[in-house]
Amino acid sequence: MASATGFHSDLLAAIPSLRAFAVSLAQNADKADDLVQETLVKAWDKQKSFQPGTNLKAWLFTILRNEFYSQMRKRGREVQDSDGTMTGRLAVHPSQDGALDLQDFRRALKQLPEDQREAIILIGASGFSYEExxxxxxxxxxxxxxxxxxxxxxxxxxxxxxxEADYGPDSIAAQVLGSNVA
Structure with missing residues (x-):
């Protein structure tokens, strides 16, 4: 029973990463939550097929990804969010420039082909190795x-x-910050 307890706690620890990946795929928080829930149910049901010592997180991401594509095939079409309404409801953005940069990044990320977007998210945002x-x-x-x-x-x-010069404060802000350094 100890292995089931460890498996359970490892599943719980993976939920935030699974949810972030699901949101990036589904582009909708409610659908992402459903996707994560379905992933956890399938993982729990198939825990005997998981090989201890291998990467549980990668196994869960594979289940989630496969479930997402299965659902997409069933629907026959992808949900569009061309005006950004659903994405805008995912979080309340502060009014700083960083929030505007994030919105620009999200729009740009959505314009990538699905395979490139998925790879960027897995490597850049989820922290997986190229092999994983x-x-x-x-x-x-x-x-x-x-x-x-x-x-x-x-x-x-x-x-x-x-x-690299396109990152960080602009030239005016850099001058102001530089003059305040003692």
Whole structure:
């Protein structure tokens, strides 16, 4: 029974990461919650097929991803959020520039092809290695690396980022901050 207890606690610990990935796929918090719930039910039901010592988080992400695509096939079409209404309801944004940058990033991320967006989220936001992401997506490591590279390049184009100087405070703010340093 101790292994079931450990499995249970590991499932609970993975929920925030699963939810973040589900939100990025479903583009809707309610649908993401349903997706995570379905993933947890399937994982609990199939816990005997999980091999201890392997990566539980990657196993769960694979279940979630497969469930998402199964649901998409059943619906026959993807939910569109072209005006950003659903995305805007996911969180209340502060009025600082960072919130505007985040909105710009979300819009740009949504413009990426689905395979590139998924790879960027798995590697950049969820912290998976290329090998783990390749396992989750069911493709070669080189394919994941290529998707991430093409996705990053396209994001730079969409966000009009040319280099490191495009990050951080603008030149006026940098001067003000520089003059306050003793």
């Amino acid at each position: 992401a390749a396992e989750i997506c069911g493709c070669a490591v080189g394919t994941i690396k290529s998707r991430v590279s093409r996705g990053r390049t396209r994001l730079q184009e969409l966000l009009q980022i040319s280099g």
